[in-house]
Amino acid sequence: MIRPGVTSRYVGLGALIVLCLGLLVIAAFNIVRVERQMQISATENMTWIFGQTQIEALSLAAAMSAGAPEDEVQRRFDLLVSRLNLLRDGPQWRFLRDAGLAEGLMGWRASLLALDPAEGGDRAALAAHATALSTALRGKASRVMAREWQLQAERLDQLRQLHLLALGAVLGALLSGGILSLLLVDRERRLARTVRLQDDLDRERAASEGYRRFADLMAHQIRTPLAVIDSAMHRLTKPGGPPTPEVIRKKADVSREAVARLVRLTDTALLMARVDRGAVAPELACHDLDRIAAAAIDDLHAAGCHHESGRVRLLTGNRPVTAICDPVLTGEILTNLLGNALLYSPPESEIDVRPMHSGDMAICDVCDQGPGMTPEELACAFDDFARGARHRDLPGSGLGLPLARHLARLQGGDLTLKPRTGGGLVARLTLPGKVAA
Numbered sequence: 001m002i003r004p005g006v007t008s009r010y011v012g013l014g015a016l017i018v019l020c021l022g023l024l025v026i027a028a029f030n031i032v033r034v035e036r037q038m039q040i041s042a043t044e045n046m047t048w049i050f051g052q053t054q055i056e057a058l059s060l061a062a063a064m065s066a067g068a069p070e071d072e073v074q075r076r077f078d079l080l081v082s083r084l085n086l087l088r089d090g091p092q093w094r095f096l097r098d099a100g101l102a103e104g105l106m107g108w109r110a111s112l113l114a115l116d117p118a119e120g121g122d123r124a125a126l127a128a129h130a131t132a133l134s135t136a137l138r139g140k141a142s143r144v145m146a147r148e149w150q151l152q153a154e155r156l157d158q159l160r161q162l163h164l165l166a167l168g169a170v171l172g173a174l175l176s177g178g179i180l181s182l183l184l185v186d187r188e189r190r191l192a193r194t195v196r197l198q199d200d201l202d203r204e205r206a207a208s209e210g211y212r213r214f215a216d217l218m219a220h221q222i223r224t225p226l227a228v229i230d231s232a233m234h235r236l237t238k239p240g241g242p243p244t245p246e247v248i249r250k251k252a253d254v255s256r257e258a259v260a261r262l263v264r265l266t267d268t269a270l271l272m273a274r275v276d277r278g279a280v281a282p283e284l285a286c287h288d289l290d291r292i293a294a295a296a297i298d299d300l301h302a303a304g305c306h307h308e309s310g311r312v313r314l315l316t317g318n319r320p321v322t323a324i325c326d327p328v329l330t331g332e333i334l335t336n337l338l339g340n341a342l343l344y345s346p347p348e349s350e351i352d353v354r355p356m357h358s359g360d361m362a363i364c365d366v367c368d369q370g371p372g373m374t375p376e377e378l379a380c381a382f383d384d385f386a387r388g389a390r391h392r393d394l395p396g397s398g399l400g401l402p403l404a405r406h407l408a409r410l411q412g413g414d415l416t417l418k419p420r421t422g423g424g425l426v427a428r429l430t431l432p433g434k435v436a437a
Contacts, residue, residue, distance in 0.1 A: 017176045050137055050144055053083035057134035064127040074117050080130070084109045108133050225258035275406045282326035282411050289321040289330070289355040289362050289431070290314070296334035297353070312338060312351045321355040323362035323431040325411050330431070333404045333415065337366040337427045340400060345370035345424065362433030369424040373417065381417055
């Protein structure tokens with residue numbers, strides 16, 4: 001959740017950026033407007049217009065003083081009137097009006113039209129009027145030039161100010177954007193740290209929950225063999241006559257099986273803990289997978305499961321199956337799979353162990369004829385402490401299959417489960433293989 005102070009900072013920076021961009025737009029608009037005014041001013045060019053009008057007035061006065069023909073005088077007169085009309089009708093009139101220089105010009109024009117040679121105007125008065133007009137235009141031209149320079153200077157100052165405003169707006173927007181970027185980067189860093197802390201907390205909670213479930217499960221699983229051992233001891237120490245050798249043997253077998261179960265449970269828990277903390281490093285080399293499978297079956301005999309191990313058949317092919325693996329870890333996986341197959345399949349059924357090659361991989365299938373697993377059970381079979389609802393009354397910790405898959409993947413392989421054709425389950429151990437020459 002974003003704190004109010006952080007929100008106000010983002011809002012303030014966002015408003016500053018919008019303000020700077022608005023100032024930049026205003027400055028750009030005014031720059032274009034001033035440039036257009038300067039272009040229009042260049043077309044007005046009052047000094048040139050006044051100069052041309054003055055030249056025409058002097059030319060008319062000179063032509064009349066030199067006794068020029070009527071048509072030449074009329075031509076000069078018309079040109080002078082056209083220059084005055086240009087001053088009156090063109091954009092220059094607005095300039096003259098704003099500058100306070102328009103008064104008197106139209107009076108000069110009216111007086112000039114009254115002396116039109118085509119209408120019999122007085123030539124002497126026309127010559128004097130043209131000379132006086134030239135003098136008046138000379139004075140106004142100086143004032144017009146000064147006014148033009150003043151306006152140009154003002155426009156240049158305004159343009160410079162607009163450029164500075166635009167530059168300030170750009171720099172302000174860049175500065176605000178930089179600060180906003182730093183805040184966003186800092187917020188992303190804080191968010192990433194928060195996410196990491198949340199992930200660590202979730203993992204810690206999951207681990208705590210796993211430890212709690214493991215402790216509950218261990219307490220339950222340990223209680224059963226301890227109860228069996230306690231019952232056997234009570235039977236052997238029951239008051240009365242001494243137990244017969246047959247009873248002693250049976251109770252000893254029961255106690256040994258309970259102790260073996262406790263040992264397997266403890267070994268599984270210790271090995272799982274070592275795997276979880278990364279303390280198990282496989283020693284990979286080329287090994288005969290058939291021999292590893294045979295050794296796992298022999299371990300059942302050594303553990304006292306003679307009647308159970310007789311159900312296990314090792315089906316080998318015509319050539320050895322060589323796998324790149326750690327024989328100790330691989331034997332642990334197969335022992336785990338065989339124990340599950342013996343536990344969950346009917347006592348009279350057989351369990352097949354088939355090492356084989358599949359491409360560049362070595363495979364060992366452990367096939368039983370038990371009840372198998374539902375799709376829901378298969379989906380969560382490798383979760384820690386997962387046990388099917390149909391098998392909760394059977395001994396087991398729910399760690400065997402997850403541990404076996406961990407050990408397989410440590411060696412670059414994998415462990416999968418699938419239904420067996422005809423009923424039962426196939427547990428497939430896959431390892432990197434090397435085909436024998």
